[in-house]
Amino acid sequence: MSQKRIYVVDDDPKIGELFAKVLGRDGYATQGFTSAEPLLQACDDGRPPDLVLTDLMMPDVSGMELIEALRERGLTIPVIVMTAHSSVQTAVEAMRLGAFHYLQKPVNLEEMRALLAKALDLYEDKKELQEIKQTRKKEHSVGKIIGTSDEVQEVRDTIETLKDIPNTTVLVRGETGTGKNLVAQTLHYASKWSGGRFMEINCAALPDNLLESELFGYEKGAFTDARAAKPGLLEVADGGTLFLDEIDSMSLGLQSKLLSFLESRQFRRLGGTDEIKVTTRIVCATNANLQEKVAEKEFRKDLLFRINVVALQLPPLRRMGADALQIAEKVAAGFASEFGKPFDGFTEAAQEKLLSHNWPGNVRELRNVLERALIFAKTPTLDASDLVLLQTDLFDGAASDADTFRFRASATLEDLEYEYIKHTLANNRNSSYADVAKLLGISKKTLWEKRKRYNLDEEVEEMTA
CATH class of the missing domain: 1.10.10 (Arc Repressor Mutant, subunit A)
Known part of the structure; x- marks a missing residue:
């Protein structure tokens, strides 16, 4: 791990010298400044610090103004303010503007060391989280949805349209294996909700009571094993997206509770009395015919209206024609890279076999076929004999x-x-x-x-x- 750089700003030069000496012994690269301007110039010159320790009251640029100047430059580094005029009011104001914490002068060196270590650890975690988010944003960009057909283009256009629309519930329809999860993640990472978390749950995978507690959370003592309060996924994904896969499997009672949340954007934890308001976007998915479910009284009509504000219909692979070959080439190239094997495409016979297959499992089935093909392939170009299809062999x-x-x-x-x-x-x-x-x-x-x-x-x- 590289040496952490700390800038100390105080109009008393002895403070900067003292802290530089103390923190230098702790392994930090520390530089002292008697005013904010040279520190900001160092940032502009491409030498931003990992943390700033600044006096609150300075003659030219105050600690508060320094925090604002750093934010204007897009620097989200932790700032700890020092003040001889410590009060709840100044501390709250500094932290409201973005300060990590504050220290009262004369500074206790052990307290300062502990606070610096905590701030730097949290900042490192935050940077890693941001890097992960940026990576996922690239992986789930709208351009990653392959295809030139009108159906695929309509999906991409709808995602682009929705990226800045608040609290619009989306219903993704499609056969099993058509990529509903991929589209849900793309909806999240291509929108302003990407700053929050993307959470997902398969409604068919959990019994009804457990699904309810997973969604809404619970308070301590809400039931026998509730030894501590736990936030639900609606809370965890606040400011982000919650993806409800196989929404048709949800019981009527839980459907009613979900409908209530969608109408008010607030809910109570199990066993709780306080209303919790969140801005979580809901994306639902199903491969069932919800209109038939409504007719058979297995799905609420009012909930269908509420989740069907925007509907995305994903085409099955068998209808995608040449787009299916593009998808196959990308999937095969991914497996080739993972396995460290060469891949130069498909022979004409292999292409014909891919296009003539019915693909009941859609892209999920295609991935299974190509993964096996890349494992056992003897040549960089996959032939028809390399493709073990569901109908003929499995x-x-x-x-x-x-x-x-x-x-x-x-x-x-x-x-x-x-x-x-x-x-x-x-x-x-x-x-x-x-x-x-x-x-x-x-x-x-x-x-x-x-x-x-x-x-x-x-x-x-x-x-x-």
Whole structure:
């Protein structure tokens, strides 16, 4: 770690000399100034410090004015003010303007050392967080959404339009694996909400009571195991974005509570009495038909109206034509870089195979296929034989032999579930819907939901109701 640079500003030169000597022994590169102007000039010359220790009352430029001048230059370094006129009022005013903390003269050297170390550690963490945010902002820029089709361009245009619009709820629709999470993150990092955190939760992955506490938080003693208060994701993401994936899986009771928050932008923690107001943007996603869910009284109509203010429909990979090849090339290049292997593109036969495949798992399935291809490829150019596709290899005989279901270990659990449900539907066309659900070991309602998720309408239509 490089040596930390500290600037000390005090109109008494002996103070600067003393602190330079003391802090120098502690390993800091310290320089003293008797006024703010030369310090600001050093910053303008490309030598900004990691921390400023400044007197509050100085004849030319005060400590308060120095803080403002540093902020005007875009420098967010910690500033500690020293004052012989210490009072709650001056301390609060200094910290309101951006000071990290204050020290009362005569300065206690041990107190100063501890405060400097704390300020520098927090500043280092803040810089790392900013670097991570900047990296993610680049990774999730609007330009990273690949495609030249009208559907893809409409998605990019909508994200650009929304970047400065406050508190607009967005609903992202699309089949499984179409990149709804990627679009949600792009909505966040391409907007003014990027200063806050991006949090996400899969509503289908948690039981209802746990999902409620994750979203809204709870107070100490709210339930048996609540030994301490905990903020929910709505609070954690204040000033940022909360992504609710598979919103259709949320219970009606919790839907009502979410609707109340969207209407007022405030909520209470479980077991709490205080109203908490946040500016968290909500982005929802689903691969279900919410209109059908509303008709079957499994989703609130008023909540659908509220989350459907702006809707983004993501096209399935099979409809993207040449765009699918662009996506495949980018994904393959990413895996090649990760594995340290060369990649020079696809042969014509490989391109035809990619374009002719139905891609039921969309980009997620494509990633699995290309990851395997890059692992086992013998040449830099991928050929058709390198592409082990779901229909032909991963599920041999899935729909031709009612008693046998074979699959390769490289298949994902989601791919396996999709193919097994399709296999069971195809081999039980004369059975009732309830009987098929019983064979699968799930409820009729769950089978209906999975049929919609995996777009298995053709198999269902061939069955006897």
